[in-house]
Amino acid sequence: MNINRKFFNQIAFIALALFAAVSLACSGQQMGGGGNTSSSGTIKISGTGSTFVKPMMDKWGSEFGKLNPNIQIDYSGTGSGAGIKGIQNRTVDFGGSDAAMTDDEMKQTTGGEIVHLPVVLGAVVLTYNLPDVKEPLKLTPELISDIFLGKIRKWNDPKLKAENPNLNLPDNDITPVFRADGSGTSDIFTDYLSKTVPEWKEKVGRTKNPQLPPGIGIGGKGNEGVMGQVKNTPNTIGYVELTFAKANNLPAAQIKNKAGNFVTADSSTVSKAAAAFADTMADDLRFEITNADGADAYPISGTVFMLVYKDQPDPVKGKALVDFLWWAINDGEQYVVDLHYAPLPESLVTKVDAKLMSITSGGKPLRQ
Amino acid sequence: MTEAATVHSKRRITNLVMTSLTAICAVFATTVLLIILGFIAYQGISSISWEFLTDTPKPVGEGGGIGNAIVGSAMMTLLAAIIGLPVGIAAGVYLAEFGKNWYGNTIRFIADTLIGVPSIIIGIFIYTVVVMPMGRQSGLAGGLALAIIMIPIVARTTEEMINLVPNSMREGALALGAPQWRVSWNIVLPAAMSGIATGAMLAIARITGETAPLLFTALNSRFYNFYYDQPMSSLTVQIYNFATGPFEVEHAMAWAATLLLVGFILFINIIVRYLTRKKH
Amino acid sequence: MAQSSTLGDKVYRTILFVAASSILLIVAAIFYMMVQSSMPTLQRFGIGFLWAREWNPSQELFGALPFIYGTVVSSLLALLIAVPISLGIAVFLVEQAPKKIARPIAFMIELLAAIPSVVYGLWGIFVLAPFIREYLGPVLQDNLGFLPIFQGRLTGIGMLTGGIILAIMITPIVTAVVRDVLEAVPNTQREAALALGATKWETTMIVLGNAASGIAGAVVLGLGRAVGETMAVTMVIGNSPQISASLFEPAYTIASVLAANFADATDEIYLSALIEMALVLFLVTVVINGLAKLLIMSVAGRANASKHT
Numbered sequence: 035m036n037i038n039r040k041f042f043n044q045i046a047f048i049a050l051a052l053f054a055a056v057s058l059a060c061s062g063q064q065m066g067g068g069g070n071t072s073s074s075g076t077i078k079i080s081g082t083g084s085t086f087v088k089p090m091m092d093k094w095g096s097e098f099g100k101l102n103p104n105i106q107i108d109y110s111g112t113g114s115g116a117g118i119k120g121i122q123n124r125t126v127d128f129g130g131s132d133a134a135m136t137d138d139e140m141k142q143t144t145g146g147e148i149v150h151l152p153v154v155l156g157a158v159v160l161t162y163n164l165p166d167v168k169e170p171l172k173l174t175p176e177l178i179s180d181i182f183l184g185k186i187r188k189w190n191d192p193k194l195k196a197e198n199p200n201l202n203l204p205d206n207d208i209t210p211v212f213r214a215d216g217s218g219t220s221d222i223f224t225d226y227l228s229k230t231v232p233e234w235k236e237k238v239g240r241t242k243n244p245q246l247p248p249g250i251g252i253g254g255k256g257n258e259g260v261m262g263q264v265k266n267t268p269n270t271i272g273y274v275e276l277t278f279a280k281a282n283n284l285p286a287a288q289i290k291n292k293a294g295n296f297v298t299a300d301s302s303t304v305s306k307a308a309a310a311f312a313d314t315m316a317d318d319l320r321f322e323i324t325n326a327d328g329a330d331a332y333p334i335s336g337t338v339f340m341l342v343y344k345d346q347p348d349p350v351k352g353k354a355l356v357d358f359l360w361w362a363i364n365d366g367e368q369y370v371v372d373l374h375y376a377p378l379p380e381s382l383v384t385k386v387d388a389k390l391m392s393i394t395s396g397g398k399p400l401r402q
Numbered sequence: 403m404t405e406a407a408t409v410h411s412k413r414r415i416t417n418l419v420m421t422s423l424t425a426i427c428a429v430f431a432t433t434v435l436l437i438i439l440g441f442i443a444y445q446g447i448s449s450i451s452w453e454f455l456t457d458t459p460k461p462v463g464e465g466g467g468i469g470n471a472i473v474g475s476a477m478m479t480l481l482a483a484i485i486g487l488p489v490g491i492a493a494g495v496y497l498a499e500f501g502k503n504w505y506g507n508t509i510r511f512i513a514d515t516l517i518g519v520p521s522i523i524i525g526i527f528i529y530t531v532v533v534m535p536m537g538r539q540s541g542l543a544g545g546l547a548l549a550i551i552m553i554p555i556v557a558r559t560t561e562e563m564i565n566l567v568p569n570s571m572r573e574g575a576l577a578l579g580a581p582q583w584r585v586s587w588n589i590v591l592p593a594a595m596s597g598i599a600t601g602a603m604l605a606i607a608r609i610t611g612e613t614a615p616l617l618f619t620a621l622n623s624r625f626y627n628f629y630y631d632q633p634m635s636s637l638t639v640q641i642y643n644f645a646t647g648p649f650e651v652e653h654a655m656a657w658a659a660t661l662l663l664v665g666f667i668l669f670i671n672i673i674v675r676y677l678t679r680k681k682h
Numbered sequence: 683m684a685q686s687s688t689l690g691d692k693v694y695r696t697i698l699f700v701a702a703s704s705i706l707l708i709v710a711a712i713f714y715m716m717v718q719s720s721m722p723t724l725q726r727f728g729i730g731f732l733w734a735r736e737w738n739p740s741q742e743l744f745g746a747l748p749f750i751y752g753t754v755v756s757s758l759l760a761l762l763i764a765v766p767i768s769l770g771i772a773v774f775l776v777e778q779a780p781k782k783i784a785r786p787i788a789f790m791i792e793l794l795a796a797i798p799s800v801v802y803g804l805w806g807i808f809v810l811a812p813f814i815r816e817y818l819g820p821v822l823q824d825n826l827g828f829l830p831i832f833q834g835r836l837t838g839i840g841m842l843t844g845g846i847i848l849a850i851m852i853t854p855i856v857t858a859v860v861r862d863v864l865e866a867v868p869n870t871q872r873e874a875a876l877a878l879g880a881t882k883w884e885t886t887m888i889v890l891g892n893a894a895s896g897i898a899g900a901v902v903l904g905l906g907r908a909v910g911e912t913m914a915v916t917m918v919i920g921n922s923p924q925i926s927a928s929l930f931e932p933a934y935t936i937a938s939v940l941a942a943n944f945a946d947a948t949d950e951i952y953l954s955a956l957i958e959m960a961l962v963l964f965l966v967t968v969v970i971n972g973l974a975k976l977l978i979m980s981v982a983g984r985a986n987a988s989k990h991t
Binding site for chain 2 (some may be wrong): 080111255256
Binding site for chain 1 (some may be wrong): 840932934
């Protein structure tokens with residue numbers, strides 16, 4: 035009994051000391067946190083979805099936060115599918131997706147009409163892990179389709195060599211890496227291949243959840259997951275957003291576009307793809323820019339949409355959200371190219387601005 | 403004669419080989435532990451700095467830290483303990499004092515089942531019953547998910563510890579005319595308290611390491627968050643995001659965060675070990 | 683005085699009863715939620731869902747077999763590796779090592795169980811997967827490459843990596859239960875065997891034989907842990923819904939598909955298919971845990987069985 039008491043006291047002391055340490059640490063950090071300090075005036079805006087745009091959103095959120103210390107933009111990269119589900123179920127204030135919502139998905143919302151707001155353009159690149167190949171690989175849509183359908187299984191396959199005569203392609207098995215979660219990057223990728231390769235259209239089609247034939251590939255979660263698999267595993271090839279390849283110093287293949295040229299993905303070739311569609315854009319801004327016309331247009335280009343309800347439930351948060359998005363596409367553009375995305379063409383910015391003006395709360399417009 | 407001798411030496415050789423094999427198994431397993439821990443320490447130590455421990459995540463390449471994840475983990479663990487400990491201990495006392503019947507057996511079996519339920523399923527459950535109605539992911543939801551994991555563990559340890567209390571103590575007090583609840587509350591529970599407390603500490607260590615139930619419930623956050631109604635970052639989810647990502651700086655941060663988390667968990671385990679050893 | 687004490691007893695008992703019943707309530711609610719949410723697939727695909735091989739959410743093809751296969755094979759692989767090692771450790775600790783050595787080793791093995799799943803995953807990605815790709819895989823292919831299970835590409839990510847990680851994770855629990863079971867075998871058995879001239883190992887075999895059902899319980903319990911493991915597996919198994927003979931190929935488990943796709947399953951039928959798999963996993967863990975409990979109890983008695991289940 036005595037021993038027990040003493041022993042219990044010891045534990046109680048340790049527990050108390052731990053809690054004291056934790057709470058001390060908390061309060062210390064609160065002071066040190068500076069601009070992040072929570073106060074009653076802080077407006078928290080949460081978004082989730084596309085991992086494609088996550089680095090951009092982090093940068094925008096951080097820069098916007100410096101200008102507006104009372105607004106916290108909190109975006110977590112969970113995949114475009116999760117972004118759509120998040121906004122449908124209203125577990126977040128906005129969703130991010132690289133694929134426009136389908137009509138079916140638009141019907142399943144719980145808060146009325148959803149507005150699609152394109153904020154940035156980007157390229158989906160084919161990145162690969164071949165340590166001995168120094169020059170960029172050249173790929174045609176047919177080759178990509180054959181690789182991901184398992185018809186080309188070796189890096190030194192004659193079909194690959196035919197387009198890349200100068201490259202020292204090894205006699206190794208190819209391991210394609212695809213997205214295991216519902217993904218807008220997959221949507222852009224499969225949309226492109228469905229437009230260019232009939233066999234792909236028939237076997238896989240355009241989808242956020244592509245399924246490769248068995249025995250072909252490895253699945254990764256998120257752009258980061260695919261990138262991680264490619265980076266860590268030799269002889270792999272995967273499709274990711276350009277920033278992810280650049281950040282890792284991994285190569286991006288040149289892709290043969292509609293005009294027949296092999297094009298490197300960068301901000302300008304993506305902008306050219308978007309420019310080709312400027313006149314034919316749908317009024318609700320649900321569009322895609324894959325397989326564009328134009329000599330220098332990068333063919334696997336895509337748009338990132340922010341998904342917000344047209345009528346915002348909370349006027350204060352709604353206003354902060356609209357202001358943030360307005361800032362992002364107008365002033366935030368300066369950070370776009372550094373992160374290897376492409377800014378929206380001028381004509382499109384005007385259209386998005388108009389959409390932002392139409393967002394209301396309780397019937398009143400949030401921005402005049 | 404020679405035949406018997408060979409049989410005999412064969413038996414001795416078998417004995418020697420097999421007994422050394424079992425020792426090798428033990429050495430092998432401890433080596434694996436040391437390799438894992440050593441690797442974590444080696445990879446993690448270089449990225450730990452004051453900034454890393456106190457800052458929030460920044461855009462890639464701008465540094466940043468896991469301060470908010472530490473706070474988030476601590477807050478959700480605290481909430482889970484506030485709910486899980488009283489409920490778990492009370493349930494454990496019930497099982498020990500009144501649970502020697504069919505209902506007690508049922509609860510016992512169900513509690514063991516709940517301990518075995520994959521934690522991802524508990525995450526899905528909380529998403530359905532808390533996140534959806536509340537309209538957002540939150541530290542509350544994360545803490546509740548952890549509490550559900552904690553309750554059956556605490557309940558079963560508590561029961562076990564109370565069963566260790568000698569019946570003579572109980573009978574003595576009852577003979578003096580004390581009501582049953584007083585005996586249970588003032589005599590039996592304090593006697594078992596040291597064991598219950600160590601069990602509670604181990605349960606806390608266990609839930610601090612949980613990732614799967616937080617993915618859909620607490621989500622993640624880039625900011626310090628001191629309110630339970632908002633999405634909350636945690637060390638484990640942050641490690642998962644860093645680890646599966648492509649950026650080398652983030653991999654280094656994953657190792658450093660891991661060092662911190664594993665350090666905390668091992669610290670609790672060692673403390674518990676030290677204290678319980680004294681008792682014997 | 684007498685009355686107030688009965689009132690106190692009643693209140694006390696009620697509070698405890700409510701707390702204990704909350705466990706029942708939580709499990710009932712989890713079960714109800716899962717049955718409710720998996721109704722659409724149950725009605726549409728029936729029991730055939732479990733052995734349909736095609737998984738393609740975009741075409742509304744939902745077959746659970748690749749996930750069940752991945753879960754079962756990765757768990758069996760883990761048992762195959764972990765059980766002999768755990769038996770060896772437990773025998774060493776109980777039958778051979780002096781207490782002074784046994785204690786710290788036992789503690790270190792318990793620490794293996796304390797390391798979080800996500801940490802095993804991290805270690806798996808950066809240490810185990812490259813090790814399998816560069817060293818273990820080539821050795822296996824050179825020597826046993828004629829077996830289909832060791833053929834194919836070597837990426838380091840796949841079923842084998844998942845199985846090994848699981849093996850490390852379940853070793854402590856299997857070891858701990860086997861230890862308890864062995865300790866519950868009366869010493870008279872050992873003394874009798876030794877007195878008859880048996881070697882130490884022969885004595886151990888007799889003890890193991892008598893503890894067989896308890897050891898079986900430990901194995902089943904390890905299986906229960908392995909099938910539900912999520913994070914570590916999802917980080918190294920390759921997340922590809924396929925049924926491949928090769929252990930080097932990627933696979934998928936029920937728990938990892940839940941982690942990867944639950945957050946983005948927008949279609950009701952897709953979500954329902956995922957939750958039906960969660961339900962299957964839930965029922966399997968219930969059965970496994972029940973079975974393990976019965977087996978362990980038959981040898982080690984109630985107290986020990988309760989310690990680990």
